[in-house]
Amino acid sequence: MLLSPVTTSFTITFVNSLQFLLFGIIAGFLGIGFSLLFRYLSKGFDRYIKNHFLPLIGMAITAIIVFLVDDFWLPEGVKLSGTGFRSINNLLANESIELGILFVLLLGKIIVTSTCVGFGNSAGVMGPTLVTGAALGLLYSRLFPSLEATALMVVGMSAMHTSTTKTPIASMILVLEMVGFPNLIIPIILTNAMAFIISMDFSLYKGQIRSKEVILRRTIQHTDVLETLTVKSAMEDSFASLKKHDLLEETFPLLYLEKRSSLPVVDDNDFLVGIISAIDYQEGFSKSKSTVGECMTSEVIVAYPDETLTAVFDRLTTHRIECLPVVDRTDQKTIVGFLTFRDIEARYESELTRIHSKRSLTIEELESDEGDLNDF
DSSP states (O other): OOSOOOOOOOOOOHHHHHHHHHHHHHHHHHHHHHHHHHHHHHHHHHTTSOGGGHHHHHHHHHHHHHHHHHHHTSOTTOOSSSOSHHHHHHHHHOTTOOHHHHHHHHHHHHHHHHHHTTTTOSOOSHHHHHHHHHHHHHHHHHHOTTSOHHHHHHHHHHHHHHHHHSOHHHHHHHHHHHHOOGGGHHHHHHHHHHHHHHHTTOOSSTTTSSOHHHHHHHHOOOHHHHHTOBHHHHSBSOOOOEETTSBHHHHTHHHHHHTOSEEEEEOTTOBEEEEEEHHHHHHHHHTTOOBHHHHOBSSOOOBOTTSBHHHHHHHHHHTTOSEEEEEOSSOTTBEEEEEEHHHHHHHHHHHHHHHHHHOOOOHHHHHHHHHHHHTO
16 A cells, blocks of 8 residues: 555445435536646636746746745645645544645645646646545545545545546546555445546546547548558558467556557467457456456457558447458458557658648649738
């Protein structure tokens, strides 16, 4: 555990289940406010300040706020500065902290995170979400004294992390790994679920909610360009593959090393026999499976080297997958490449750059350039 070990004795009942659902609603709305401030505060300054000055301005604002609040408002051990884990430990150890201090810590941490990380400085958002969750839990315990404050702080950390990152399961595992309390799994599930629903598509991570399909469709505006490009021109010739007898635990990290959501599975002759995705891994782990062959998908959706990128792009979006193997049209068991959304986008961008570099200016563009010169 990363935080100081504490103990709690908690029993779930119908009444406190409703109280935890209400807690999740509050955390969801607070997560929306956190995400909006984080995302749009810097845009207000962006109108008057050049982008490359924003991190400097944000750091200056953060330093001033931290200096004033930490030195004149907050007690020792509960501070806006730092990762926040020390503050969480002190909240867990001292549940009688004044109400005003909790409000200052809660709102102050949201503000300084928005002025620091939100303005482009290097820092994390996990610590601040956990601190705000712990403070929110302690505040909520004042509203419902019958609920144990320690339990509410633990549940609050998970709920705030969920409402700002859209990862309810990962948030639960993260908090339980840090502080323990397996008897709080049900309250955490209830609160996380409600926080996730209420916070909708708001997140501290700007590109997280939009799917790769949406992002790519917005990026690729000239779809006729994809009609002129083949899979062979975009696919990767070098790629990792797995065998059916490979162990799940040993091969799972390959997904992250290769930065892919799926990997092809081949036999001893390197012929395609299946594909295994991150979801297949999760299901395999949950069902205590051990090998790739037990979890892989045998019916593989493939592409051919001579197909257009338009056709394959539509196939990817139709089946809601992010990548697929490319096989020889005459022998569909022989893999000749691998294609992802990222490969399609990269090939599209390179082709668009090539077209623009060779394109001659139109009469309208020449007249526009001449008009611009006359303005000087």
